[in-house]
Structure formats: structure tokens, C-alpha cells
Amino acid sequence: MSNPMNLTALRTIWIKECTRFLRIWVQTLVPPAITMTLYFIIFGNLIGQRIGEMDGVSYMEFIVPGLIMMSVITNAYSNVASSFFSAKFQRNIEEMLVAPVSTLTIILGYVGGGVARSLIVAVVVTIVASFFVPLNIQHFWLIVVTVVLTATLFALAGLINAVFAKTFDDISIIPTFVLTPLTYLGGVFYSISLLPEFWQVVSKANPIIYMVNAFRYGFIGVSDINAYVALGVLVLFNIAFGALAWLLLNRGIGIRS
Amino acid sequence: MTKALEISGLKKTYRGGLQALKGLDLTVNEGDFYALLGPNGAGKSTTIGVVSSLVNKTEGSVKVFGYDLDSQLADVKRCIGLVPQEFNFNQFETVLQIVVNQAGYYGVSRTLAKERAEKYLTQLGLWEKRNDPARTLSGGMKRRLMIARALLHEPKLLILDEPTAGVDIELRRSMWDYLTQINGQGITIILTTHYLEEAETLCRNIGIIDKGRIIENTSMKALLSKLNIETFVLDLDPYDGHPTLDGFTMRELDNHTLEVDVPKERGLNRVFEQLSAQGLKVLSMRNKANRLEELFVDLVEQGRNQKESVE
Numbered sequence: 001m002s003n004p005m006n007l008t009a010l011r012t013i014w015i016k017e018c019t020r021f022l023r024i025w026v027q028t029l030v031p032p033a034i035t036m037t038l039y040f041i042i043f044g045n046l047i048g049q050r051i052g053e054m055d056g057v058s059y060m061e062f063i064v065p066g067l068i069m070m071s072v073i074t075n076a077y078s079n080v081a082s083s084f085f086s087a088k089f090q091r092n093i094e095e096m097l098v099a100p101v102s103t104l105t106i107i108l109g110y111v112g113g114g115v116a117r118s119l120i121v122a123v124v125v126t127i128v129a130s131f132f133v134p135l136n137i138q139h140f141w142l143i144v145v146t147v148v149l150t151a152t153l154f155a156l157a158g159l160i161n162a163v164f165a166k167t168f169d170d171i172s173i174i175p176t177f178v179l180t181p182l183t184y185l186g187g188v189f190y191s192i193s194l195l196p197e198f199w200q201v202v203s204k205a206n207p208i209i210y211m212v213n214a215f216r217y218g219f220i221g222v223s224d225i226n227a228y229v230a231l232g233v234l235v236l237f238n239i240a241f242g243a244l245a246w247l248l249l250n251r252g253i254g255i256r257s
Numbered sequence: 258m259t260k261a262l263e264i265s266g267l268k269k270t271y272r273g274g275l276q277a278l279k280g281l282d283l284t285v286n287e288g289d290f291y292a293l294l295g296p297n298g299a300g301k302s303t304t305i306g307v308v309s310s311l312v313n314k315t316e317g318s319v320k321v322f323g324y325d326l327d328s329q330l331a332d333v334k335r336c337i338g339l340v341p342q343e344f345n346f347n348q349f350e351t352v353l354q355i356v357v358n359q360a361g362y363y364g365v366s367r368t369l370a371k372e373r374a375e376k377y378l379t380q381l382g383l384w385e386k387r388n389d390p391a392r393t394l395s396g397g398m399k400r401r402l403m404i405a406r407a408l409l410h411e412p413k414l415l416i417l418d419e420p421t422a423g424v425d426i427e428l429r430r431s432m433w434d435y436l437t438q439i440n441g442q443g444i445t446i447i448l449t450t451h452y453l454e455e456a457e458t459l460c461r462n463i464g465i466i467d468k469g470r471i472i473e474n475t476s477m478k479a480l481l482s483k484l485n486i487e488t489f490v491l492d493l494d495p496y497d498g499h500p501t502l503d504g505f506t507m508r509e510l511d512n513h514t515l516e517v518d519v520p521k522e523r524g525l526n527r528v529f530e531q532l533s534a535q536g537l538k539v540l541s542m543r544n545k546a547n548r549l550e551e552l553f554v555d556l557v558e559q560g561r562n563q564k565e566s567v568e
Contacts, residue, residue: 006364009364011361098339256311
């Protein structure tokens, strides 16, 4: 067995991952800021003024947490999916596989890189949002815990996607056909209390509902779902995805012959 | 003597049913410079893949400096430095990042990794290129980068899978010198190559692998001594008529070139004596083919014939 936690190796993978997305910051950090600015102008400012209040706050204030969360989800996922798949494609994943680096270290290194990128993006988008609406923070630590757990979960999901991917197309299928619909239907732009009862129940099968609501509760103190139930769901998903990622990599699926 | 590598009964069947290794046995002693030869698809890269844990074995045991691949994987990995056949580094990273990161994966601190990077990149003529992205290097530089990367954690066993493929002659010879030098410092080296001259020049022992089995495992000296007949091409002063050579098989290629098969026990002196007696002057002489190449082809063919007759 490899040492379950090789800290030097972990630090190396994490620094390598951060160096990668910082080197291409125009592709990784700037686009979310531009996209979110457009969302704030169009949905928040122009359309939002006609909508009025939602859950007791202005529509702009209502959508800010969801939009931050949307950036976190997209960036955590795509960072790990593209980086890990590139490492497979260029075969430089072998640099780690021939060395005494444990499966856990590889997972933590890559996921750590994805979390770092998504947190930087979260800060950038929050700063952009603060130009459009004064931000209230009701539960700071809930915001921190929710964003870290969400980023970790989607970084793990991106890793699992990359493990199975055989072409670059394979790492764009899930974001396009699964992630984007789930995010848009995950209560970013509306409160699920607006939906008929049946669709409220259906919506609760969407894990993104829990993340967005816990995060929104941290900002405005209002949520469709109990924030601590939402955190519990997030923890369970993290454990399940983490275990799956470990199992796949440990068996060498997609990376060893 | 300590065994650097002990493989016994190694089998590998890929998904899809291809049986690449069919019970391979191989031993390499510490300090050796060992050549693993074989035709394409013989199982060389699969063997290296299993030893370096990039390929999961189906059956058999592998020990590296006494450490078992199944139960002491981390120790096995620490002993090995691998130079693969294909470029497998991130083309967008700089030379220095690639080697320092690799050392990090082995638990070498960043400070020590940088010291070692300077040492090995300087030895391999890459220190000036340390801040260049790997994609900008020439093919030969990329090969040397992979050697430097494999040495950063100071392994006891260096495995090179066709390290000089596509490298020009001058660079190839400088790489040979470097490998000889580090072997002299105690690093055991296993090399696969298609350049048989390379194996003959560098290696003390040799294994020939074909269809997933070792068909010859011996010293280079013992192997070459098996070669009973060598073919020489003699360039003569142009002559009239037809020279004769008693006791030798000879072919006239034109009026100034002879091809002569020389059995070892007869020697070349008798060829020169006979030609001289006929008034013919030998201007120059060369081996028709690389000696090891002739043997290699013979052994692989023999192995296949034996197998067919058994089946």
C-alpha cells in the first residue's frame, strides 16, 4: 500500500493545479465575472425591477446567492474534469501513478485545485454582485461551509466524469445535459414555493436545490428548505461521490490497463 | 548478489483477451546494465508497465530489490525510475516544473528537488532551458528531460523503454555515455531498444522476449559467442577473372567486392592469405550486418519454430 497521505505529494498536486488555472486566468477566472455581470444586468436589474420582491427581498438580492453558487458549481466541475482528463489524454497522469502517491492524495490534490478555483471565482462574482446590490450576510459560517461542500462535491463529480471520459466531448456532455438543467431548475432564479405542490416535491430530488437554499439562507436568512437539512444532504452526497471516486481510481478504471 | 528485479510466472491478459505475457521469468542483478530485446508486440512494454505499476498483472510475482509489488508497492515505486517510450509530460509546463513536481510526488521537498533539478538538468544539458515550456524542446531534449525526471528521486533501478528512438547519432552516443556513467555509479539499468548496436555497446546481460516469454537470458558475451559464422564484405582493388576461396562460401558482388561467410574456427587470416596469393589487394572490410542483429533474428525464428513444433 502507498502511504495513505503523502503531504509533499498532495502539496505538489495542489500547487500544480492552482498554477494551471492561474496560468490561463483569462479562460478560467474572467469568463464567470463577465457572465455573472450580464446575469445581474439583465435578470437582476432590467427584468428584476418588474418582478419586484421575492421571499421578502428584492429580486436582485434573491438571485445573487444562486448565481454565485452557479459559478462555483460550474468552475469546480470543469476545472477538475478538464485537468484530470488532459492528464489522462497527455498521459502525464502516469507521473503520479508510477510514484508512491496514494489514491486519496490524488483525489484531494485535484479536488483541492477545483475548490481553490471555484472559491476564487466565488469571491470575484461576489465583488461584482456588490456593485449591483448591497450584500447582507446573515450567517457567515454557513455560507463558508456550504460553498466549500458544494465546490468539493462538484469537483468530485468532475473527477468521476474525467475517469470515464474517452474524448474531450465526453467531459462536456454532463455539464450541458445534466448540470446546466439541474442548476437552472435548482431554485437559482425562483423560489420553489412558487411551484405547484407536485413540482415542489419533484424539485426536492434535485441536489442543487439544497445547496442554493442553504447558501441563500446564509445571505438573506430565508430558505425554501431547512439550511441544516440541506447541509446534511450535501455531506451525504460528498461522502457518496468521494467513495465512488476512490473506488474507481483505486481500481485503476480509465487510468491503468 | 542482490536481485534488482525478480519476475516469475508473470502473465497479463488484456481486456478483450489479448495475452501479452504468458508466464515470463526474468532476473536482473543489482548494478547490471540489462537489455530487454524483442520484436514489436513481444511484451517488452507490458513487462515494464507491470513492473512500474502502470499495468495490472493477471498472475505471477514481481520483486524489486526484494520488495513485493503486491504487498510493498510504495517501496517498489521508490526504487524505480521510469523513462517511458512516449513523451508523457505536460507540454505546457516548464522543464523545471516537470522535474520538481515529479520529485514532489516521491515526497522530495521542494528545496531539495530544486537542488537536484539543477544537478541533473545540468548533466543532461537542459539547465539553460529550465524555464521553457516542454513543448518548445526538440525531440532529443524531450528524451533527456524524461531521463532527468526519472532520476530526481534518485532511484536504484532505472528502466528505459526505447530511450533513443528518433534521436540523432551524436545525441544517442552522448546519452549512451551518460547512461554508462550513472550505471558506473551503481544504478541498475534495464533498457529496451530496437537499436541492437545500442544493446551490444551498453549492456552486459540480455534477455530476448517473444510472444510473452523470455526465449534467451544470458550475458552479452555468451550470446555473441553463439555466433559461429559472420559475413564480411571485402572491398578489393578492381580485378579480372574470378577469385576463389577454399573452405569459405563466397559471393562476388562486382569486380571489386566480395561477400565472404567466415566460420569462427577458420578465422580471417586464411581469407587474406588466399586472396594475397592470387595477387588481390584488400582495401577495406566491414561486417555485413550487426552481429547481434543476426543472432536476434535467428533466436526469434528458432523460438517460433520450436513453439510451432510443440503445438
